[in-house]
Amino acid sequence: MLKIYNTLSRKKEEFVPLTPGHVGMYVCGPTVYGDAHLGHARPAITFDLVFRYLMHKGYKVRYVRNITDVGHLEHDADEGEDKIAKKARLEQLEPMEVAQYFTNRFHEAMQQLNVLPPSIEPHASGHILEQEALVEEILKNGFAYESNGSIYFDVEKFHKSHHYGRLSGRNLDDVINASRELDGVGEKHNQVDFALWKKAQPEHIMRWPSPWSEGFPGWHCECTAMSRKYLGRHFDIHGGGMDLIFPHHECEIAQAVASQGDDSVKYWMHNNMITINGQKMGKSLGNFITLAQFFSGDHEKLEQAYSPMTIRFFILQAHYRSTVDFSNAALQASKRGLDRLMEALAALERIQPQQSGAIGKEMADELAQKCYDALDDDFNSPIVISHLFDACHTINQLIDGKQTISPEGLERLKEVFHTFTFDLLGLRNEAEGGNAGREESFGKAIDLLLEIRAKAKASKDWETSDRIRNELTELGFEVKDTKDGATWKLNR
Numbered sequence: 001m002l003k004i005y006n007t008l009s010r011k012k013e014e015f016v017p018l019t020p021g022h023v024g025m026y027v028c029g030p031t032v033y034g035d036a037h038l039g040h041a042r043p044a045i046t047f048d049l050v051f052r053y054l055m056h057k058g059y060k061v062r063y064v065r066n067i068t069d070v071g072h073l074e075h076d077a078d079e080g081e082d083k084i085a086k087k088a089r090l091e092q093l094e095p096m097e098v099a100q101y102f103t104n105r106f107h108e109a110m111q112q113l114n115v116l117p118p119s120i121e122p123h124a125s126g127h128i129l130e131q132e133a134l135v136e137e138i139l140k141n142g143f144a145y146e147s148n149g150s151i152y153f154d155v156e157k158f159h160k161s162h163h164y165g166r167l168s169g170r171n172l173d174d175v176i177n178a179s180r181e182l183d184g185v186g187e188k189h190n191q192v193d194f195a196l197w198k199k200a201q202p203e204h205i206m207r208w209p210s211p212w213s214e215g216f217p218g219w220h221c222e223c224t225a226m227s228r229k230y231l232g233r234h235f236d237i238h239g240g241g242m243d244l245i246f247p248h249h250e251c252e253i254a255q256a257v258a259s260q261g262d263d264s265v266k267y268w269m270h271n272n273m274i275t276i277n278g279q280k281m282g283k284s285l286g287n288f289i290t291l292a293q294f295f296s297g298d299h300e301k302l303e304q305a306y307s308p309m310t311i312r313f314f315i316l317q318a319h320y321r322s323t324v325d326f327s328n329a330a331l332q333a334s335k336r337g338l339d340r341l342m343e344a345l346a347a348l349e350r351i352q353p354q355q356s357g358a359i360g361k362e363m364a365d366e367l368a369q370k371c372y373d374a375l376d377d378d379f380n381s382p383i384v385i386s387h388l389f390d391a392c393h394t395i396n397q398l399i400d401g402k403q404t405i406s407p408e409g410l411e412r413l414k415e416v417f418h419t420f421t422f423d424l425l426g427l428r429n430e431a432e433g434g435n436a437g438r439e440e441s442f443g444k445a446i447d448l449l450l451e452i453r454a455k456a457k458a459s460k461d462w463e464t465s466d467r468i469r470n471e472l473t474e475l476g477f478e479v480k481d482t483k484d485g486a487t488w489k490l491n492r
């Protein structure tokens with residue numbers, strides 16, 4: 001039984017999809033005005049694990065992750081310039097050129113991190129009509145007002161009949177009372193109101209016609225409009241980073257309730273933040289390190305380059321609801337852990353099983369059960385990793401000849417290791433193709449030498465068999481003769 005922590009109820013709940021066998025999941029995607037940084041990798045990898053595990057459990061999952069290419073203003077107070085338009089003005093580019101460029105870069109980084117593409121990746125700019133329809137519905141229901149060509153959500157009115165602040169736990173009565181003195185400032189009736197539609201200023205390039213003015217939708221509209229279009233008015237999971245709980249997701253709930261009468265989402269899931277020296281890593285805070293910089297090592301805070309899988313492993317080593325503090329030491333430790341896992345996987349291929357092997361299929365079954373239990377407990381990836389590390393210990397004992405395993409036991413152990421490491425945690429052997437292809441050829445050459453040695457021994461050619469063994473030992477190989485043949489490992 002899968003349990004998911006629901007931010008709305010603040011507890012773990014049994015996961016029961018609205019439609020048996022199917023899951024609809026929406027995750028807030030990136031705003032494409034800059035390179036993806038470590039803070040973007042976390043939700044991408046967190047919900048990639050969720051996506052992979054739900055599919056593994058047999059659900060048919062429709063995973064929607066949007067691209068925000070319009071409407072995200074510099075300050076959360078609906079003031080300031082559109083982030084994408086600002087970047088375009090600075091670099092003399094079409095706004096869509098900027099959005100496309102960074103969308104491509106984002107996809108490239110996601111591919112490197114082995115993050116599966118979502119089922120649908122809608123762009124905000126491609127769904128202006130759907131957003132206008134949403135605004136229309138909210139206006140019709142009386143929860144929004146027009147002011148100088150712009151449309152604002154009437155938070156105070158909404159709060160009288162519905163609870164605004166239930167996701168974030170903010171007490172809006174206090175916020176509303178505190179901001180009442182500011183009434184009449186600007187176009188809003190109240191400082192807590194948020195824009196559903198903004199009239200474009202003459203210099204604003206990104207603009208669309210609407211019944212109210214030529215302008216653009218408010219940032220919160222897109223997720224409500226696009227999730228509704230692709231997942232329906234009610235769907236299972238809505239995810240994103242914790243920093244989106246307020247105001248973004250609070251506003252999404254308000255928009256859904258104000259338009260259709262109830263919230264669309266059954267389970268709200270939020271990943272915690274990545275911090276640098278305890279402070280959130282973010283573009284707007286200017287303390288971020290981009291993924292490309294991690295992969296190349298080209299940043300003053302980085303002591304070395306870190307591969308995409310080291311980053312992925314680093315993120316999965318923490319539960320998604322815990323904070324993760326970036327440091328070189330932590331990443332280096334992740335690299336060692338990942339190496340250990342990959343070495344164990346390679347070693348599994350060299351183990352010679354024995355009919356009378358002491359370890360049977362049960363050990364691997366038990367390992368699988370423990371890992372499933374961890375994932376069923378709100379996707380607890382660090383626990384999965386710790387169980388895999390325990391199994392690495394057994395694998396080393398098998399390689400050292402201190403333990404024996406039956407053929408079925410070995411088959412099942414390989415299967416379980418592959419399922420959790422590759423299919424569910426989504427790790428990739430980075431040596432593959434590059435180094436690993438070479439490692440494999442090199443391993444096979446050693447196997448061949450040991451085969452020649454076995455033949456030499458069988459025909460009592462002791463000179464050849466000793467020579468192979470001695471020279472391999474000198475090169476750092478440890479060759480062990482077992483009754484099922486010789487095994488080897490490289491001790492360096």
Ligand SMILES: [Zn+2]
Nearest residue numbers: 028029223248
């Ligand atoms: Zn969103």
